[in-house]
Amino acid sequence: MKIVGRSLSHRRVTFQLVKRFKSSLGLWNEDITTKIKLDIEKHWSKEVQCKHNCEGKPYYVLPMFPYPSGNLHMGHVRVYSISDTIARFQKMNGNNVIHPIGWDAFGLPAENAALQHNIPPQLWTNTNIDTMKKQLLDLGFNFNWEKEISTCDPSYYKWTQYIFLKLFEKGLAYQSKAKVNWDPIDKTVLADEQVDENGCSWRSGAKVQKKVLTQWFIRTTKYAKQLYDGLNSKTLENWKDIINLQKHWIGECNGVAVNFKITNGEKTKTFEVWTSEPYKLIHGQFLIMCKNNVILEEFVDNETTSIKCVNPITNSDMLIYITDEFAYPEGQEIYLACPSVNIEDRKLSNHLKISFDNECANINIDNENQKAISLALSEKVGGHFVSSKLKDWLISRQRYWGTPIPIIHCTECGVVPVPYEDLPVKLPESLESGFQTLTNLSDWIICKCPKCLSTAKRETDTMDTFVDSSWYFYRFLDSRNEEMPFSLDSIKNFTPVHCYIGGKEHAVLHLYYARFMSYFLHSLGWTTTPEPFKKLLVQGMIMGQSYKVKSSGKYIRAGDVEKTGKDYREKSTGESVIVQWEKMSKSKHNGENPERLLATYGCDATRLLMLADVPPATSRHWSDATLPGVLNWQHRLWITMRDFIRHRNDADLTRNNNLSNKDIQNYDTKIWNSRNYLIATTTYHFKYTHKLSVGISRLQSLTNVLRNKIPPEVIASSKEYELALASLIIMLTPVTPHFCSELWAGFLSAPHRLCDTSTLIDWNKSVLEQKWPTVDNHYELSFMCKVDGADRCDLKIKAEELTKIDHEKALQMMLQQDSVSKRVTKDIVRTKYELFPNCRAILHIFTNRSVKKEQVEISS
Structure with a gap:
């Protein structure tokens, strides 16, 4: 339906459209206040929480x-x-x-x-x-x-236990004695990852102690190479430096791990041997082990200098020599030596006075490496690639409040998994004062063995919350x-x-x-x-400004500090104070209570404040000094809508319009260009870069355009102004949904003329149900070319034509531009074409000036 003029029928149609959904509070004649904002949020709260199904x-x-x-x-x-x-x-x-x-x-x-x-x-x-x-x-x-x-709901941790049993079935969950990190305050084991660089607990801050305990592990190392290589996948978007952090943690998987065995009478223990030279698994002649290796505690005394183990690849005995006189690989306490092939191992054997023979001196190392790995994998004793430093995931925690490990210990059957049909193994429902573990809850611990039905005991360790x-x-x-x-x-x-x-x-x-x-x-x-x-x-983190007395390091409150010139001092003592930005913390008195912000400014202003100024990945320095800009923008949006409603309802502006058609056209053209440009750039940052703060700044720019000396006559009659204002409200809605719901309801309470099908706006729906604005088909978007990272050309292409340009055509077009062709004086080794529909396109050209020559990459 297209409506022209200012007839009574036009107003009736508008009224009927508005009545299809919730109406405005109608407070446009009042200045925006916190009370009005809170009333708006209460008024629209149910609508904002509504689900609008989409197929x-x-x-x-x-x-x-x-x-x-x-x-x-x-x-x-x-x-x-x-x-x-x-x-x-x-x-x-x-x-x-x-x-x-x-x-x-x-x-x-x-x-x-x-x-x-x-x-x-x-x-x-x-x-x-x-x-x-x-x-x-x-x-x-x-x-x-x-x-x-x-x-913590049994309906959830039942399935955590279920997955643990799957890991156990596959040999990926196992129990082993290990030297572990013990937190003396929290009285539990910590994984290596939960101890900081100073040897302190990540939670309590206590200095971690070393203990030898039998613990549950998940064999994450078996997947190390896959996890490392997976970081190179092109399916990962925007991971940036996180890829390097992950790779550093996993480490270069340049060796393999295999499980050897030590047997002493009825006792058999497995231990892992890592080597960067797999052929040694076949041809190795001895191992050396650190004196403090946990496994030695059960098999040797202080006088023992060597013990026997079984090599699972050759199924033969090997000697382990105990010594600290060797620089073991990072993270390792065991080394497999083959002096008949490796010169450094020969020096080691001579130093330790260990004899060896030379019968395998002329082997084909590459072939033997592959053979050893294949044997290890076929015998299911290891063979997976992993770095020397990466350890399996220690999941045992000696505390009550965690997922119980679904294992039963039987004197006859050994370690027995809880049957799937008996899951979940529930925690006791209550905990007595001062009680911290499950170890003395005998009624809970004592159970029947699922295999032999004899009396058995439940596992009393719970899982690390990272498993959940x-x-x-x-x-x-x-x-x-x-x-x-x-x-x-x-x-x-x-x-x-x-x-x-x-x-x-x-x-x-x-x-x-x-x-x-x-x-x-x-x-x-x-x-x-x-x-x-x-x-x-x-x-990024939210950082608060902290104040610390320089002499003592004591944190004090902002109210206890005074500024004299450029210096800060404690009011009561006059002592010098260090002012810095740090992660918010109660102990540092630099936190901010969200409840105060909600009560003082409303939730939409709080959300807007969180997203404006800095992009998500950047640390945010919290200060009330940033509030005026946000509050002022809300005020300007409010009076923009007030003016729109007032001018649209002023019949005299239509009858007494003193602007020429040329003047109106000039304003419309300016608004049209601004609307399309700002839709394109806002969309680009909301959708592709996720720099929401930049997108929000574009919406502030569009607000400036609509308030920059636009005559009332244009506001009263211009479709372009109306469409730009509608687009602004719609694009701000994801950030401030309550406030924009009220703006939209006010917008539709005024006569409007865009009731045709030429736009994506549906005037019969609330702003929460609108489609995101797109640029007009004939608006010219940026098509940029970068050569070796530098901007060299920026063409303007109509939006509908830009989507038709593929990689090959993009390259041809840019090579025809002098600003590009003059810069491509070397061979092109790689190109990349990025098309961001309704936003922009970028062609990257790399020459052998900046990258190693390789085959041209075609991507879209």
Whole structure:
């Protein structure tokens, strides 16, 4: 329907359109205040949380789920503001979006806090979940709450136990005596990854002690080479330096590991031998071992200098010499020597006075390397490539509040897995004051052996919480499945996760464990791809300004500090104070309470504040000084809508229009160009770079255009102004959904003329249901060429024509430009063409000036 003029019938039609959904509060004659913002948020809260079904392309937006500590902190507000904005943006682009939330609910902090307050951890955790869930709802985040999960719920950890049993069946979960990191405060074992560079616990900060304990491990090293090589996959988007962090953690997989055996009477123990020269597994003549190796405690005394072991590749005995007089490979305490072939090993044997023969001196090393690996794999004793420093994942924790390990220890049958039909092995429902482990809960521990039915005992260690979070992203997609952890049908269209969002502090440990678990589940045929996450969006920390007394290092509050010139001093003592930006912490008195922001400014302003100024990956320096800019923009948007409503309802402006047609055309052209340019650039940053702050700055620019001396007559009658204003409100909606819902309702309360089918705007729907604006087909977009990284040409191509340009045509077009051809004086060795529909296109040309010559790469 196309409506022209200002007749009464036009106003009736507009009224009928508006009545199809919730109306505005109608407070446009008042100045925007916090009270009005809070009233707006209350008015639109249900609509903002509404699900608008979409049958489009599946898109999985996943923020890392939170630990239920009791209250949201600013890091939570930031990560979920990012994920909610991306989820809403993708919905407006017609995608079928899943944006779930749950709780990483097991772990030491909850248990310690529960002990301190003398209440069960279950009650403490569930109370915190209720509190944080309310806060997430107050912030207007549109999660798929029907998919909510909690790792401490038996309906979840049943399947964590199920997956553990699958690992056990495949020989990837095993128990072994090991020298472990013991936290004397939290009284539990820590994985190597949970000890910082100073030898302190990542949680308690206590100096870690070394103990020898029998622990449960997951053999992640078997997948090391696959996990390392997988980081080169072209399916990974935006991983940037995270790839290097992961590679550094895994290490170069330049050796293989094989399990040898030591037998002493009835006792047999396995130990892992790593070597970068696999032929030694066949031709090696002896091993050396550090004196403090754990396995020696059970087999030797202080006088013993050598023991025998069995080489599983040759099935023959080998001697192990005990010595510390050797520089072992990084992370290793054992070395396999073959002095008849290796010159350095010959020097070692001479130094240790170990005799050897030369019968294998002339072997074909490459052939023997392959033979040794094949034998190890066929005998199922190892043979997988791994770095020397990478260790298996230690998952045992000596605490109550975690997933019980589903194992039974029987004096007759040994280690017996709990039958699948008996899962879950539930934790006792309550915990007495001061009780920290399961070891003396005899009623829970004593059970029947599933094999021989004799009296046996349950495993009393619980799993590291990283096990729970290593597969949760699959369970979200099938959270109510009672037959299995998840079905292939439920995940196949939504995995790998399209956009995974979380802090950089989780980019090594959690990401490594999650990738391992995904590769394992893929090996079972449960998933369609081994990699769990496609695009990675790393969130920077929220930093607060801290004040520390220079002489003592004591942190003090901002109110206790005064500034004199350029110096800061403590008010009460006059002592010098160090001012710096640090991660927010209660102990440093530099935190910010989200509740204060919500009460003072409203949730939309808080969300906007989190996303403006700096991109997600950058650390954010928190300061109230950034608030005026956000609040002023909201004020300007409010008065822009007020002016639009007033001028559209002013009949005199139409009758007494003193502007010439040329003047109106000039304004329309300016607005048309600005709208298209800012749609293109905003879309580019919201969709491709995820630099949301840059996209938001483009929306601020569009606001400036609409407020920059536009005559009331244009506002009253221009379709271009109307379309630009509508586009602005729609594009801001993912960031401030309540505020934009009110702006949109006000917008439609005024007479408007764009009721034709030439735009994507549906005037019968709320702003939350609108499609994301696109540029007009005949608007000219940027087609840029970079030669060896430098900008050399920028053509302007109509949007509808740009989508028709493929890689080959793009290269031909750019080589015809003097600014490009004059720079390509060397052979082209590689090209890359990036097409961002409705945004821009970029052709990258690399010559042998900057990169090693290789075959030209054609990509699109």
